[in-house]
Structures are given as C-alpha cells and as structure tokens.
Amino acid sequence: MTVINDYITNDYKALDSLTTISETQDFFFDVSFTNFPVTQEGVYIGCIAADDVETFDGDKTIGDYRYALEGFFARKNMIWLDVLEVFAKNHSNIVPVLDEETNAYLGYYELEDIVKFFHETPFLKEQGGIIILKKGINDYSMSQIAQIVESNNGKVLGVFVSDADTESVEITLKIALGPMNDIIQTFRRYNYEIVSEHHEDLYLNNLKERSEYLNRFLNI
Numbered sequence: 001m002t003v004i005n006d007y008i009t010n011d012y013k014a015l016d017s018l019t020t021i022s023e024t025q026d027f028f029f030d031v032s033f034t035n036f037p038v039t040q041e042g043v044y045i046g047c048i049a050a051d052d053v054e055t056f057d058g059d060k061t062i063g064d065y066r067y068a069l070e071g072f073f074a075r076k077n078m079i080w081l082d083v084l085e086v087f088a089k090n091h092s093n094i095v096p097v098l099d100e101e102t103n104a105y106l107g108y109y110e111l112e113d114i115v116k117f118f119h120e121t122p123f124l125k126e127q128g129g130i131i132i133l134k135k136g137i138n139d140y141s142m143s144q145i146a147q148i149v150e151s152n153n154g155k156v157l158g159v160f161v162s163d164a165d166t167e168s169v170e171i172t173l174k175i176a177l178g179p180m181n182d183i184i185q186t187f188r189r190y191n192y193e194i195v196s197e198h199h200e201d202l203y204l205n206n207l208k209e210r211s212e213y214l215n216r217f218l219n220i
Helices: 021-030 062-068 080-090 111-119 142-151 180-189 202-218
Strands: 035-040 043-049 094-098 105-110 129-136 156-164 168-175
Touching: 021 062, 035 094, 035 105, 043 062, 043 094, 080 094, 080 111, 105 111, 129 180, 142 156, 142 168, 142 180
Parallel strands: none
Antiparallel strands: 035 043, 094 105, 129 168, 156 168
8 A cells, every 4th residue: 555655755865055056046947846955964954945046146055045944844654634735835846754753854745746646545536426515614513424424325435624714614525426315415404505516416406497497487
C-alpha cells in the first residue's frame, strides 16, 4: 500500500543560505516551483519565494534576505489531508517535510504528487454517487450524515465541508452506489438542502412533471 511518505523527494537539494541570489534566480528559471526550501548548516530555516527572488539584489545571498523566508512545512507523520491544507494555506506547489522528533529536513512534497495520491483514495477511485448538502452552520452533524446514509443501506466513501460562510455550510458526500433517492429524501426530512442535481431524485422529478403539466394547462 502506498503511503504519503513515499512521495517525499530530494530530486533537488535544498538551497543553502550562502547561495547567491543570482544563482537562486537561475535555479527558479529552470524549475516551476513557487517556493523552495532553504537550509543553513543543514537546518531548515524557511522557504524562499520565486516571486521575491526576482526583486532581490543578485550579488547578495539568500541569508541576507532571511527576513523574507516563509517558515511553513509538513511533518513526516502528517496525514495527506493535513498536508493538502499546508499547500492551500501557503499557496505553494511545494512543501518541505521535517522529522517529527528532530526537526531534521527530510525533503519536500510536490503538489502534483499529493494530488496523484488523492486520486488513489476510495473517495475518487471507487464508483459511487456525489451528493452536495447545505445546512445551517450550527445545525449539521457529520455523524448524522453518516447515519442517514447507512440507515438507507448506503456506505460513505468520503465526506468533507466543501464551502462555508457565517450562516451555512456545504458538505460534499460520496457514497457507494445504493438507493440514492431514498437517501436524498431522508436528508430532506432532516432539513438538509440538496444542492446537487440527481436523475434519481423522484421529488424534483415529480415537481418538474407537475410544473410542465400546469404550463400545458395554462397554455390551452
């Protein structure tokens, strides 16, 4: 079984704090990284951004601009969802990886590799149906959502909050193929709004048929 640690790479060595800005500019010219790890005497001190390097004095070293380094990183034992969060929060396509106990620099994750890992999870790989739900920010319950699916002989493959504001949340749910209409109608009985459209949704299909019948009647 592939684990996320398998994607730690050292294809490029971390930049050293003594590396000149001119050399760093050349490095970023040859790669597509938004940032890259910097070490000083082998210790990780932060990431330098490609956009920042373009504005720096080429004769100086990275160490001269240490104040501009960004200190984000992932731990070796982080689960892939937490690693994805580090990518998202820092708008980077690369994340340094540090050992949990010693803080030793181990290498880095590339966003493309983590997305590939995500594609291999049952949430995307297994066949199933997607339902997008909406409910008040204080009213939804993940345990209730799972209970509704399982009480209708469905199986949850994955669920996460895909959007939120101060009043409500949208929850994306993937279930193994099952009685989709029964599950949808149960969610409605528990006051969940169904945001996604479904061919199996008999409630909406009936409303549509009645609306079309009424339009035909009014046009007679």
